[in-house]
Structures are given as C-alpha cells and as structure tokens.
Amino acid sequence: MTVLAFRRAAPPPPPAPCEVRIDRQPVRLALDWQQAIIDECRRHGGINPDIVRFLKESGLLDRCSFLASDEDGGPLCFRFIGRPALDTLGEAWGRMVLGQPEAVDPHCEFAAAIARQYAEAIDTGEPVVNEIVATGIGKPFSFNHALIGWRSGNRRAILSAVKMHDVAGPRRLLPVGTEAHAA
C-alpha cells in the first residue's frame, strides 16, 4: 500500500476544476493554539528563528507550513510543509513542491486563491484568519488557517497554521518509529 502511495509521485494528479470559498474570521476566533502562535510571533515583532524553536518545543510545528522568497526576492517557495497539507494533498505532492515556488502547485486554482490570502498577510503585516471550503480536489475538504506574514526589503515570508476539518485524504505515511507521536 505504501509503495503504491510512493509511486503516485511520478504522475502528478490531473488538474481538476475546483471551487474555493474563503470566509474571513476575526483573529479572536482563531483556535487557541493558532492564537498562541500569533501571540508568539507578535512578541518577537519581526521574523526570528526563535519562532521555529517555539513551534518545535510546543509541538505545533507539524501543524504549520512555511513559505519564503529567496534572498533577493522572487516568488514564495515552500520551505516547510506541515501534516495537514501533506495529509490532504498527499506526500507526493509535498515532495514535489518542497523548495519550489507556490505557483508550481498543480492545484493551481486553489493555490491562487490561497496566494491572495498570503499576499494580504504579508503586505499588511497583520494576522489573517480564514475558514476555507474547497471542492474539486479529490474529496471536498474544509479547513481553517491563521496566516502570519513578514516582509523585509524584497524578501517575504508566510507562516500558515492549519486545522483541517474531517479530512478524508490519503493515508499518512509515517517515518519509521514516529507512529506513536502521530497518533
């Protein structure tokens, strides 16, 4: 079964017509752990590696994805992909897009809609919280994310803290020996 999942990496999933609905939520309605991440980022003021340490120590890192542009600007590239995205879109997808610009994402319509939210969080410097429903990419799925953006000269970065609602995505492929943690 796992090998089959692995094979799926070769042919990218065919693009399907998809529909995305995005509802903006006030920041105070973010989940408590999203709130904790927002608070931590605010406490640092700017972008800071200590945020990664905080996420790792609090066990929240897995629930986040992180995208950043290169040193001299350019598109946002996936730097870290969290469990919710991998569970929903597949590990193969994750392997394919890691280190790549978000535009390479084959779920282009979905990606474009999300990219607009990223841009807003980066440009305003204010956290953005959305309730999102997507249909047309595999089984319909819905989730909630909190976005924190940074900008420094040409460079941009975005942290996305995601909570999936009743996902029925591909089965997880866990690193050996981590099954207990992932439960």
Added chain:
Amino acid sequence: MRKTDSETTIIAELGMTFGEAGDKVRALLEESAAGADEARNTVLHDEWSRLDEAIVRTPPQTVGDAAVILTRLICPRIGFVAGRREDGQELPAVTRVRDFLLNTSALDQSVNGADHAILETFKELVALRMALHKRGKTGGKEDDEYDALLDRDSELVHAIAAIPARSGIGIAVKAYMSWQERSGPPLGKPNGIQDIPPGGGRGTDGALITSLTADALRVFPALQALADGDEPAFLAALADACHYTGEEFQAAGRRYFAVRRAYGNLPLEPEDHERVAEIEEEFTAAENALVSMTPRTGAELAVKLRMAWNWWVERPQEAHGPVSDSDGRTKLLWRLIGEAQRLGGSSALPVTDEPLFAAYDAWQDAVARTIEDETDEDAIRTEHASYQRVAELPAWTLEGVLLKLGAMAYFSNDGQSRDDADTDHPFKHLRRTLLEAAPRFGAPVERLIRYAVDKIAYLDGLLDVRNRKWLKAVNERDDLATSIGKPPPPPPVLRDDPFTPVRLLSRFLGDAWDQQDRLEALPPGMRDDVRACASRIDQYGLAILHSETVTVADAVCQLAAAEHFLEMVRADLRDGAKKDPSLLIDVDRADAVLRAIVSVLPVLCKGAGVTLRGMGLSYYYSEEPVTPKDRLAAPPDPFMDTVAAFEQEAPAMIRVPVDLSEGFLQAGAEKAGISPAQARAFYSTMVEAFGEKRVA
C-alpha cells in the same frame, strides 16, 4: 530740422533709430518721386510702409523720437491731408509744436527721469533735514533762521505732494514720507523712519500705510539707506536713480545695428579681405558689447530681443519679421519685441543687489591684497569699510541673502573676539539685515534664513564666550603672577570645561552627525550633500584630535574621535585583507585597540563627571556599552536564519523510511514476484535515487 541721431532711440523691430528710420523713409520717397519704374516702385513702397508703420506705432522716448513722428505726420506726401480746417492752420500748428519740442532745452530728454522733479525736491529735503539736525535750535526762544529752515521744510513737503508721480519711484518716495510724517523720524535720524511694526500698524489705515512703506522700500531700495540714517549712501544711490538715461545702452544698440548693416551689405565675393576681416571683428565686438548691457526699460529689452531675433531666424525672408509659414516660436519672439517696445521707457528700477555685490567684490579684493601685503594700510581700510558696507546694505534678492550668510559665516569662523562695547560690529548689522530680508521670500525660505542666522549666531556666541573666558583666565593668572613675583603656576587639570576647543568642536561634530542623520532619512535623490556632511564630520574629528587636551572631558572626546578614525582604518584593512591575508594581523591589532578604547571611555567619563550622551557623543556609543565583538560582527539576519531553521525541519516530515520492516518487504516481494532480498535491493536503490533527486 531734426537733431542728431544721438537724441533718438532705437526702434527694436527695425533695428534702427527713429532718426535713421525717418531718413530712410524720406530717401525712399524721394527715389520714388524721382521716377522709378513700376516694379521698383513696388519694392520701394513695401520698404517704406514697413518703416513707416513702425515709426507711427512705437511710443517715443525722447523729444527727438517725438519729432520724427511729427515730421512723418506733416509730410506733404504721406502725412495729414493739408487744411482740414478752413484756415489750413493744422499743419503749421503741428510744425510749431515740433520745433518747440526740439528747441526747448529745459525739457528732460529722458523718460527714465520721469520722477526727476520729485527726486530733486526730495534730495533737497534730505539735505535740509540733515542741516537742521546738525545745527539744532540756537538763540533761545527766538531763532528766526531755524524757523525759516522749518518753513522751507514744510514748503518742500508740500511741493513733493503737488508733483504727480509718474513711476513707482515717485510713489515710493511719497509712501516713505507718509509713514515718516505719521510716526515721526526716530531719534537722531532726521531722515529715517520708525521701524515697521511686525504684523502691520494698528487699524486698517495703519496696516495699509505700513504695508505701503514696506512696498516703497522694496520698489526703491535706495530708501533703505535713508531709513537706516545713512544719508550719504542714499544720495549716492539717488544719483544713480536720477541720472540713468540709457545713453550707454542706446549707443551700444546703435553701434550694433549699424555694424550689422555694414556686415550684411558686404559683397558675396569680397575683394578687400582686410576690410572684411575688420568688419567681422568690429561686428563681434559690437555684439559682445550689447550682450553685456543690462536692459532697464521695456524699450531696451526690445533691443536685446531684436538681437536675439537676428540669431534666431535663419531664413532670409524672415529678416524683417515672421512670414505666414513661420513657426509658433518665431512668431512669439517677434510679438515679444513689439510688446517690450510698447512698455516704453518708464519702468521702476529693478530690485537688485548690485550695490551689495559691488561691496562684496571690493571686500574680497581688499582681503586678497591684505593677504599679499599685511602692511597695506589702504587695503586694510578698504577691507573694513567694504565689509561694513556688505553688513549694512539690505538684501533684496536670494543671491544677496546667500552672500550675506556667507559673510556672516566667514566672520563667525574667523572667531575674532568681539568687544561688547563694539555695538557697531558688522556681525550685528548682518544679522539685522538678514532678519529684515527674510520675510520677503515667503514662509519656507524665511524659516530657512532664520535657522541659518540663528545657527551662525549660536556658533559665534560660543566662540565669543570662549574668548571671554580665556581672556579672563589669562588676566587673572598674570595678575597673580605679578603680584607675588613668581612665574605663574601651570593651570590645574580640570575635569570638564564646556568651552575648551575640543568640547566646542565636539558640539559642532554632534550637529554634523545630526545633520547627516537627517540627510540620510531623505529620499536618495536629495542626499547630494551627505558626502559634504561626512567630510565635515571628518574635519571636525581631525580638528578634535589636533586640539590641545585641557580637561579630562577633552580626553574623552579625543579618544572617541580616535575611535571614529580607527574604525575607518579597520574597515580599509579588512578590505585589503581580502587580497593580502597578511593584513589580517593588523585587523586584529585594530580590534584590540578599539576594544581598549571602548573599555577605557566609561572609566574616563566617570572621572570627568560627564556622560557620553551629555557631551553629544552618543553617536559613538550608546549609554550601555556594547562589546566590540558585537559591533564588529556581521549584522544578524533573522530572516534568513528563520528560513534555514524551517528548512532544516522539512525533510523529517516527508522522509521516506530508509529501512522497511520484514512485513513490508514480504508484501512487496510477493506482489512483484521477486525474493525479499531482491525487493530490499530494489527499494534501497529507489530511496537512494530519491535522496539525490527529491522531486520526481
């Protein structure tokens, strides 16, 4: 009938004087009357009607001009048709007017002297009041002579009131006198006026008369000298205002047009090359002479515009004005000539700082001479007098203001001690005249001027205090020495004295740093003088190092300055070390010295009872000492560090298991129909490939 050419002025459109144009018309008419064929007649007609139109249209500026126009009007061929009145007396009447004009020497020939009568009367009044002031009232109650002078004074005021003003100058004189009559002259300045109260006088009439007085001073700057109680300067300026006739300008213009005609009439293939070269040379000289003249009336401006026209047009058919297919710019230039000409000869004197520039030049010349020969007493006298003049003359233009600011800064940097009793010091006058000039340029420039004046005055004040302090200290020490007949003891080492050279320079340095910060906050295009600012910072830094160390606080400043330079040396060394690694040891040495300075400074500060911030040195160090290691390290980049931290975590999320459990291998081998060993090899090859090329 007509007098000489010198008494008619130039008609710019034609490039010739009224006199020349009149003569030319007459010659053309005579040729035509002598019997020319039809074709020739057409040419003649075109030519004279062009000249004639210009003569009739152009406003006369002198009696000579008027006479030419009248001559044209009474011409038997093209003038009035004779005898509209039954007795036929019109033509003789006009002829008589013309002759009267030409023969009346009493008439002022120059329209520039439009307000000549007012100015002459005013001049007499000024002289009279000077005399009154000097003489004072003698002979007890009865002083008939004094009373007679007073009567004359009142007569003159009435006389001026009775003369209609014909230009801004006349009106300015009357406005000045009105304010004088209303508020009375200040004490000791019989011809002066009370200062115009800031914000205008009381009531609506007060506001109007004060504003009118300010206008008068602007329109006729010579009055400022009078207001300041400097009658000689005023009379000198008045002479210039009264006697400008434009004769020189007219002469230059006539010469230019005459030579130009001669030049234009040269044969295409000249035989006499020497003559041609001569004319060419003469033409260039005449051109240059006219270019250097400043027009002061509309008519004179028209002459220069006509010269510009000659340079502008290239097609021969446009020589005497635009043709139907001339472009818009050409037509506009031609219109300007006519419009300027119609402004005529009356114009207020332009607002100019010429006297100020002249005084400045004289001062600079004298300074150069005294540098060459310190004993040149004439030069020293001139230097003082002309500087005083630069200080006292009002500034009317921005150039004048800049010049005065420069003079002020010069004096300030000179650091000459000023005695408090010396109330006539140029510095004072510079300050006053600059503050007076400031409101003329609108709010933003006014603020700038006030800021500059305050800043310079501030520096001067510091130097002044310093000098007085030093003087006092030296005197006390010497007094002490003589009183006990011993050599003076060396001055004790002080902890701090805010007026030592080093401390003063540090303050300037602080200001320069401030300025640099402000400049760097501007958009890139506006930062031109950051470099100048940086070089000033360097200059102050060097001066601090070269100055005598008097107090402990001085030592602090000097060490801080040394650190500033050493940091730059270190930066250069680091650059050099990229090519020549042997320099790295020098970088280390510089680091060691920098570190030592950083640790020594706070201790010194404590000893001197000062703080770095208090001395304006917070630019070198924040109050919390920063270790040199941090200061010298490459600036941290939290952005890239964060990205790297996330990336480090990424593979763990999507790493494929390197070793599979036996169950997995069995299932795979069965499905593929291979042995578990083969399946393991198969799988590990794939994982290896995945490691090398993560993306499929």
